[in-house]
Amino acid sequence: MxxxxxxxxxxxxxxxxxxxxxxxxxxxxxxxxxxxxxxxxxxxxxxxxxxxxxxxxxxxxxxxxxxxxxxxxxxxxxxxxxxxxxxxxxxxxxxxxxxxxxxxxxxxxxxxxxxxxxxxxxxxxxxxxxxxxxxxxxTKASRMRFAAGDRSLVDFGLRRAQGLGGYHASRAAVIGGFDATSNVRAGMDYGIPVSGTLAHSFIQSHDDELAAFRAFAEQRPQNCILLVDTYDTLRSGVPNAIATGREMEERGHRLAGIRLDSGDLAYLAKRARAMLDEAGLGYVRIVASSQLDEHAIKSLVEQAAPIDAFGVGTSLVTGRPxxxxxxxxxxxxxxxxxxxxxxxxxxxxxxxxxxxxxxxxxxxxxxxxxxxxxxxxxxxxxxxxxxxxxxxxxxxxxxxxxxxxxxxxxxxxxxxxxxxxxxxxxxxxxxxxxxxxxxxxxxxxxxxxxxxxxxxxxxxxxxxxxxxxx
Amino acid sequence: MxxxxxxxxxxxxxxxxxxxxxxxxxxxxxxxxxxxxxxxxxxxxxxxxxxxxxxxxxxxxxxxxxxxxxxxxxxxxxxxxxxxxxxxxxxxxxxxxxxxxxxxxxxxxxxxxxxxxxxxxxxxxxxxxxxxxxxxxxTKASRMRFAAGDRSLVDFGLRRAQGLGGYHASRAAVIGGFDATSNVRAGMDYGIPVSGTLAHSFIQSHDDELAAFRAFAEQRPQNCILLVDTYDTLRSGVPNAIATGREMEERGHRLAGIRLDSGDLAYLAKRARAMLDEAGLGYVRIVASSQLDEHAIKSLVEQAAPIDAFGVGTSLVTGRPxxxxxxxxxxxxxxxxxxxxxxxxxxxxxxxxxxxxxxxxxxxxxxxxxxxxxxxxxxxxxxxxxxxxxxxxxxxxxxxxxxxxxxxxxxxxxxxxxxxxxxxxxxxxxxxxxxxxxxxxxxxxxxxxxxxxxxxxxxxxxxxxxxxxx
The missing domain is CATH 3.20.140.10 (nicotinate phosphoribosyltransferase)
Structure with missing residues (x-):
């Protein structure tokens, strides 16, 4: 096992x-x-x-x-x-x-x-x-679950984990109430759902953001979540994700989500939600990550930020503070x-x-x-x-x-x-x-x-x- | 390796x-x-x-x-x-x-x-x-080394480490300036000196403290360090360690040290040092442990606490805070x-x-x-x-x-x-x-x-x- x-x-x-x-x-x-x-x-x-x-x-x-x-x-x-x-x-x-x-x-x-x-x-x-x-x-995970209600919680912590501690951290996170992990090996050994799509480097490796989104969506039409903050979330990332989502619809697919990874998550989630809805992409989910802990999640929920899933790393897997x-x-x-x-x-x-x-x-x-x-x-x-x-x-x-x-x-x-x-x-x-x-x-x-x-x-x-x- | x-x-x-x-x-x-x-x-x-x-x-x-x-x-x-x-x-x-x-x-x-x-x-x-x-x-270890000067520093952290993170923590501690570890496997794989003698449970498992000290010293006359705070450091632990040390001398051995693991370490170290010196056991070293970090070590050194070695656990191996x-x-x-x-x-x-x-x-x-x-x-x-x-x-x-x-x-x-x-x-x-x-x-x-x-x-x-x- x-x-x-x-x-x-x-x-x-x-x-x-x-x-x-x-x-x-x-x-x-x-x-x-x-x-x-x-x-x-x-x-x-x-x-x-x-x-x-x-x-x-x-x-x-x-x-x-x-x-x-x-x-x-x-x-x-x-x-x-x-x-x-x-x-x-x-x-x-x-x-x-x-x-x-x-x-x-x-x-x-x-x-x-x-x-x-x-x-x-x-x-x-x-x-x-x-x-x-x-x-x-x-215990840390259960506190985040308490704050998040029934929104999704995904463990993103392996890169900041205390070395091999990250392996068992992913297991414990699910026991405390997390839904999935980015940690492939923990998913394999412990039967935990694994999750993850792309990072800034993929976007940067292409000549522009839209080209990167298109290339990714073409290779992975199922469960495609686009990271929208590489250059400018509201002026570049979200419009390019909408364009990609529409092209996916033409091919019979659906964009699964966008991910916000910097900036003011409450503000950006509200603006992005409105832009997506206006474009007829009300089904596209919003994932938020970036220095989250139970207190940040609680605050986002209280602000009614339209976030469907939280990706949590360091504070979860290290049990900080x-x-x-x-x-x-x-x-x-x-x-x-x-x-x-x-x-x-x-x-x-x-x-x-x-x-x-x-x-x-x-x-x-x-x-x-x-x-x-x-x-x-x-x-x-x-x-x-x-x-x-x-x-x-x-x-x-x-x-x-x-x-x-x-x-x-x-x-x-x-x-x-x-x-x-x-x-x-x-x-x-x-x-x-x-x-x-x-x-x-x-x-x-x-x-x-x-x-x-x-x-x-x-x-x-x-x-x-x-x-x-x- | x-x-x-x-x-x-x-x-x-x-x-x-x-x-x-x-x-x-x-x-x-x-x-x-x-x-x-x-x-x-x-x-x-x-x-x-x-x-x-x-x-x-x-x-x-x-x-x-x-x-x-x-x-x-x-x-x-x-x-x-x-x-x-x-x-x-x-x-x-x-x-x-x-x-x-x-x-x-x-x-x-x-x-x-x-x-x-x-x-x-x-x-x-x-x-x-x-x-x-x-x-x-x-880096954490190097800060403790900076505070400790040339006193010994020993990693005791495995029990509080973030799971398997404790394995590499012991390696990194030595790179940052630690002298030894309690972690046997890390010592074996990385060629780090290993160190450790006994815990409270050994003392408690005997009918009284002196009997426990004698039993341990008999089995391990080399590098014997006695833990003196199970019942009462100055009224029981140190006097019993002195008695044991004298008996060891009669058999041609020398008590290596005593370890303080609770209470005010500066005060106890000074009193214990005086008692040991008065008993002619000036060669017995004093090891201190209990919730140490670089700030506590710095303070003990500034107070001229006669501590020869520090055992550090949680704050070292977890890089707290x-x-x-x-x-x-x-x-x-x-x-x-x-x-x-x-x-x-x-x-x-x-x-x-x-x-x-x-x-x-x-x-x-x-x-x-x-x-x-x-x-x-x-x-x-x-x-x-x-x-x-x-x-x-x-x-x-x-x-x-x-x-x-x-x-x-x-x-x-x-x-x-x-x-x-x-x-x-x-x-x-x-x-x-x-x-x-x-x-x-x-x-x-x-x-x-x-x-x-x-x-x-x-x-x-x-x-x-x-x-x-x-």
Whole structure:
């Protein structure tokens, strides 16, 4: 499926250094639980769209160390016994996770790995590298979808992507709500519609704009979209596109669209729409690109700019301005007991034990606005507490609840066959539909509550007290 | 060398749509020149460090379309004759470029591709994807190097990188001045020193911190760096590290360092240094990490924090806050004549023809602060003009000058064997040494001048006049 096979050494050196210490120290088989979570919703927003899971599961299933990698690690001074272990390495842990495309929230565990500590440790960098980035981009894309309504959204970002990051960015964009991508390989590997027609260079390579439009329309009468801003959008580009569109009609074809790529997009779209309509080309669509992000799209929609499709590049595929999701992978159980990390920054104190997440639903089946993190064994939760503010708690009795995480791997094997990007995108769309708009708005979104159950709170507070005494 | 082989379809669809139009229109062999340049120095800085060239040249040499890709393109409606062409595709253009690691400036052409327009067009996305990102990260790294002086800099970014972008980020970081990376695979493929010891999870997996330190030091007495902030840096971490260091001495070893990963790094470094020195462990180095960027490093250095090495993650590998370099690939010659793109935004008007860049040197062999862009055939330049402000020009007579670009590919084959990352990094270091600090400072850096020669200006102005008349 993917053009990528992650090598075993696609990791941070310290994962292997620690793994060797577990191996040689005889603790490698000790059962451990790690949680993947992020501490802040991206883009100062109210939620995130979880993405990257299917790629991550494939990467874990295929995780191997090749002979050349073993040789390199030997040069780095690793122990021969440990290298022999790596040579036969297979990932055999259990993984629980939210479904890919799920709407998730800061501080709540999104994925958990349970198994021998040495394997769970080795998986850390790979999981973080895949999940952090795709979740960032899927969330960014969902914000653009929120702004764009039902207008088309196309990913144009590959040229400005962070190198090969552009490959998975195109996948995540569709999960977040994009319709298509310019990225041919991502389209091929992930079954995403591909889109794109011509650039300024094609126009410039001809002696004049009309000659270029004619040459292109002749070669590509289907889905022909002409770029109209190479010289002067309203005085040259749009009139030449109209002339070309009329010639296409004579041959029984229809010009599909024009693309605006510079200048004031609202003004130009309105003028171009009027010119096209007046020429009887009301069916020609207007595509706009050029430094767009969710805020620019929102503004264009508010101005009633007659734009049918937005092409978005840099801000989408790089998840600008955040550029990274701060996802972490924290130890919750090891050495026969619950584990915690204490720090001066209270909100960075971790939650111990294997856990599960209950989501409260309102009467219409929409999200009520609260997730309760509980111990894995709890059948239901009666109340949830703010993790740190002892004054805040909420009775959860009588609410319909959903369990957000489910087993996705047992003993290192997937529990079900991989979902297509199309299926994941449909699920994300449905879940975003269950989230009220107040959580989606860009400025100061309503805060979705993530709390902890009585029993989880009790375990955590005992651990804090023990370490504070020590 | 690289773990990546770029497939031919790792491109924007419109490159192939245009290529098909050139092919079927009979213009595919027309000679063309494209320039790669960026319009704004990254990070509001005064320069950029050019990186990614060797990877880009390898990608061009290896550029092929595989049968599965041809099949996918057939489903997308591409013409059978064009697909037959793609099946035998080889990149045969000439490429001129600045050396990798060169200090380069906005608006000046950094790389040019000359050859059949169909091939030069197909190369666009690949070149932009590779060069934009590595140049962004190498420049970011160089700013951190400028702030850090001769302290060690280590890349810790893989977990927060934009997916696979992390692979090339580690390479570019070293070109910009980093010493090592945590990224094992990048270290292996690019000959970069790898570095890393342990994380919080290792400490937490033991019943107490001292037991964890002892277990780790026993398994790894060489280059052992202990992470001291899991519970309480000054009351637990540093005292336990000192105890471990003393036990190591008894066995004839030396604790290499401690790592601070949270809290006020300046304060903690000073206190930890005093505690280590008092314990006779003056040789133990202090490594600091946690949300660092060039500004944080500069501040720590100004506060005389006794930090020997900085571990930098997110801001380095994502090139935050920019997250992308706005590099473009513009047509300068085609269809037997110079080409230009006119736009309302004057500074986006392109420079026609195949060009070269002369760099002025001062009496000491340092950069004088001005590059002159000239036509390829010019032996020397007598004067350079501001590209748009007709009042500004500079006589360049009597200056020693260097030619910045050179042939790097002829007919699609490299003109010399690939350089190692170590060689490129050494060149970048030397070139950054020739650039005065005024261009490197973070706040309002001195503006390095990029001008155009008399003859280039004449060609460009003739073209502008022609299009404005039309």
């Amino acid at each position: 993917s053009m990528i096979r992650y090598p075993g050494t696609y990791t941070d050196l310290y994962q292997l250094t620690m793994a060797q210490a577990y191996y040689l120290g005889g603790t490698r088989e000790n059962a451990a639980v790690f949680d993947y979570l992020f501490r802040k919703n991206p883009f100062d927003g109210g939620y995130a769209v979880f993405a990257g899971l299917e790629d991550a599961l494939s990467a874990l299933e295929e995780l191997r160390f090749e002979e050349r990698e073993i040789g390199f690690l030997r040069e780095q001074g690793f122990d021969a016994r440990f290298l022999e272990y790596l040579r036969g390495f297979r990932f055999t842990c259990d993984v629980h996770a939210a479904r890919e495309g799920e709407v998730v929230f800061a501080t709540s565990p999104v994925l958990s790995v349970k198994g021998p500590i040495i394997e769970a440790q080795i998986a850390e960098t790979l999981l973080l590298n895949i999940l952090n980035f795709q979740t960032l981009v899927a 955040d550029a990274a999701l701060d996802g972490v992978y924290k130890l919750a159980f090891a050495n026969r007991g619950p584990r915690i990390k204490i720090t001066e920054e209270t909100e960075k104190i971790t939650l111990p034990q294997l856990k599960q997440v209950f989501r409260l639903l309102d009467g219409e089946g929409n999200f009520y606005g609260a997730d309760a993190v509980a111990l894995a064994g709890e059948k239901d939760v009666e109340a949830m507490h703010h993790p740190f503010d002892t004054l805040k708690s909420l009775s959860t009795r009588g609410f319909a609840k959903e369990r957000i995480s489910r087993p996705v791997m047992r003993g290192g094997a997937r529990t079900q066959k991989p979902l297509s990007v199309r299926e994941i995108a449909a699920f994300a769309k449905a879940r975003l539909g269950q989230l009220e708009d107040e959580y989606k708005r860009f400025g100061r979104p309503y805060v979705y509550k993530v709390g902890i159950s009585d029993r989880l709170k009790a375990v955590r507070d005992r651990l804090i007290a023990r370490y504070r005494r020590a | 690289s773990m990546i082989r770029y497939p031919g379809t790792y491109t924007d669809l419109y490159q192939l749509t245009m290529a098909q139009a050139y092919y079927l229109g009979g213009t595919r062999e027309n000679a063309a020149v494209f320039d790669y340049l960026f319009r704004k120095n990254p990070f509001d800085g005064g320069y950029a460090v050019f990186a990614g060239l060797e990877d880009a040249l390898s990608a061009l040499e290896e550029l092929r379309f595989e049968e599965r890709e041809i099949g996918f393109l057939r489903e997308q409606g591409f013409d059978a004759r064009f697909l037959e062409y793609l099946r035998g595709f080889r990149f045969t253009c000439d490429v001129h470029a600045a050396r990798e690691g060169e200090v380069v400036f906005a608006t000046s052409p950094v790389l040019s591709v000359k050859g059949p327009i169909i091939e030069a067009q197909i190369a666009e996305t690949l070149l932009l994807n590779i060069l934009n990102f590595q140049t962004l990260v190498a 920019d997250a992308a370099l706005d590099g473009v690939y513009k047509l300068a010659f085609a269809n037997r004549g110079p080409r230009i793109k006119i736009t309302e935004e004057t500074e986006k008007i392109t420079l026609p023809q195949l060009k070269q860049v002369f760099r002025l040197l001062d009496g000491e062999g340092n950069f004088y602060g001005a590059d002159a862009v000239a036509l390829a055939g010019e032996k020397d330049v007598e004067a350079m003009h501001h590209p748009f402000d007709t009042l500004k020009s500079l006589s360049t007579r009597g200056f020693a000058k260097e030619r910045i670009s050179r042939p790097v590919m002829r007919g699609g084959a490299r003109t010399q064997k690939p350089l190692s990352v170590r060689e490129i990094a050494a060149f970048a270091k030397a070139r950054l040494g020739q650039l005065e600090d005024e261009y490197k400072r973070f706040g309002r850096p001195y503006v390095y001048k990029v001008g155009i020669s008399d003859r280039l200006k004449a060609v460009r102005d003739r073209l502008i006049a022609r299009y404005r008349r039309a």
